[in-house]
Amino acid sequence: AMVTWRWVLPLLAAAVMVNAEDGEQKSFVKVLADSNFEHDTQSVTGATTGDWFVEFYAPWCGHCKSLHPTWESLAQKLNEEKEAGDVTPIIAKVDGTVNPKLQERFKIRGFPTLKMFSKGKMYEYMGPRDLDSLYAFAKGGFKKQDSQPVPKGWDEMSLFDKASHIYMVTIHRDMESIWEYHKAAFFTGLGFSFFCGMLFGYFLKRGGTKAKQS
The missing domain is CATH 1.20.5 (Single alpha-helices involved in coiled-coils or other helix-helix interfaces)
Structure with missing residues (x-):
């Protein structure tokens, strides 16, 4: 009996760990900050990394918390299309409360603020925050509205x-x-x-x- 439990207990522990890992959903939302925003997005320095749809949020913001699961679903959906060979924008987020340079650079005055960065231009999203509307905007709908040049950061x-x-x-x-x-x-x-x-x-x-x- 002792020999049996010696083998059973490690197997049970491993099963619990696997289930715990499966319960944690992988996030496809990229985290941007003052330190890596321009390096990753290349918003004014070439845009060779593609289009970026960025949420500027605050941890205490109720509307941001409500948007969170939809934003994660959007990132996952676009990532699946990317893996299938489609060209899709990257979904990202910036905590405005700890990244003052980005907040000032893009004149963020409220949360959440959603901006698409594409080929040196930026487009602010002002529509409904449901998955279908955000998806349509990300897949090219942003091109139908007015844009602004991406302002340079201090380093640029x-x-x-x-x-x-x-x-x-x-x-x-x-x-x-x-x-x-x-x-x-x-x-x-x-x-x-x-x-x-x-x-x-x-x-x-x-x-x-x-x-x-x-």
């Missing part, structure tokens, strides 16, 4: 572009600071100028009246 900018960017950001900040700290003085000066104008007008009118009386 030329020295001139970087200098211009720093200059514009600095000027913008300075103007905001001047307005914030000196708006009280501005309104005081404006009020004083208005008062002086009224006073000047009053004396001018009074002088004209006296001249008529004399």
